[in-house]
Amino acid sequence: EPEVTQTPSHQVTQMGQEVILRCVPISNHLYFYWYRQILGQKVEFLVSFYNNEISEKSEIFDDQFSVERPDGSNFTLKIRSTKLEDSAMYFCASSEAVGAGNQPQHFGDGTRLSIL
Amino acid sequence: AQSVSQHNHHVILSEAASLELGCNYSYGGTVNLFWYVQYPGQHLQLLLKYFSGDPLVKGIKGFEAEFIKSKFSFNLRKPSVQWSDTAEYFCAAPTGANNLFFGTGTRLTVIP
Numbered sequence: 001e002p003e004v005t006q007t008p009s010h011q012v013t014q015m016g017q018e019v020i021l022r023c024v025p026i027s028n029h030l031y032f033y034w035y036r037q038i039l040g041q042k043v044e045f046l047v048s049f050y051n052n053e054i055s056e057k058s059e060i061f062d063d064q065f066s067v068e069r070p071d072g073s074n075f076t077l078k079i080r081s082t083k084l085e086d087s088a089m090y091f092c093a094s095s096e097a098v099g100a101g102n103q104p105q106h107f108g109d110g111t112r113l114s115i116l
Numbered sequence: 117a118q119s120v121s122q123h124n125h126h127v128i129l130s131e132a133a134s135l136e137l138g139c140n141y142s143y144g145g146t147v148n149l150f151w152y153v154q155y156p157g158q159h160l161q162l163l164l165k166y167f168s169g170d171p172l173v174k175g176i177k178g179f180e181a182e183f184i185k186s187k188f189s190f191n192l193r194k195p196s197v198q199w200s201d202t203a204e205y206f207c208a209a210p211t212g213a214n215n216l217f218f219g220t221g222t223r224l225t226v227i228p
Contacts, residue, residue: 042206043218045211091159093160104150107160107161
């Protein structure tokens with residue numbers, strides 16, 4: 001079964017540094033998402049992406065965050081200047097078509113981001 | 117937009133015990149609901165989903181959930197749990213067009 005893959009599995013970064021988290025969505029999927037899960041807390045939506053632009057974003061997704069689909073397969077999340085509170089597990093997801101209501105999202109294994 | 121809440125934070129059961137994990141939703145138009153499972157060190161996997169129709173939804177691995185509109189609930193059930201069901205379980209609902217609102221999750225520990 002096709003999977004969403006994320007790299008790296010664990011990223012350790014100094015506070016203030018830029019970090020890029022990478023995702024390869026399922027190949028025929030058109031919608032892409034990033035979620036995060038701070039340790040001990042629930043999974044929170046960050047952003048959705050369709051047709052090379054942001055479709056929706058949450059309050060968490062401020063100017064420090066950006067997403068990009070640099071080529072036909074990768075989908076990246078960049079945090080420009082990391083803060084301690086950015087430490088979390090970041091999940092990428094993809095779905096075939098529009099609408100979280102009736103199109104299941106398939107999740108990657110996540111990248112654990114640790115900010116020192 | 118919908119939201120969900122889960123009130124069981126950690127449930128510990130012995131193998132073969134029956135399971136019921138609570139999920140309550142807030143009404144926001146068309147009700148669509150999901151249960152996801154996250155096994156230790158793995159990604160979120162879809163267990164089952166409710167869109168409309170039969171309120172009793174069958175999922176993978178012997179799980180089922182019942183949508184009870186009068187109680188605003190969508191509880192997850194399994195008649196007999198196994199050690200391999202040890203995981204974190206998340207109820208979710210769509211909010212906005214393209215994103216999921218997750219509950220806080222319930223950690224299930226099954227003791228052999």
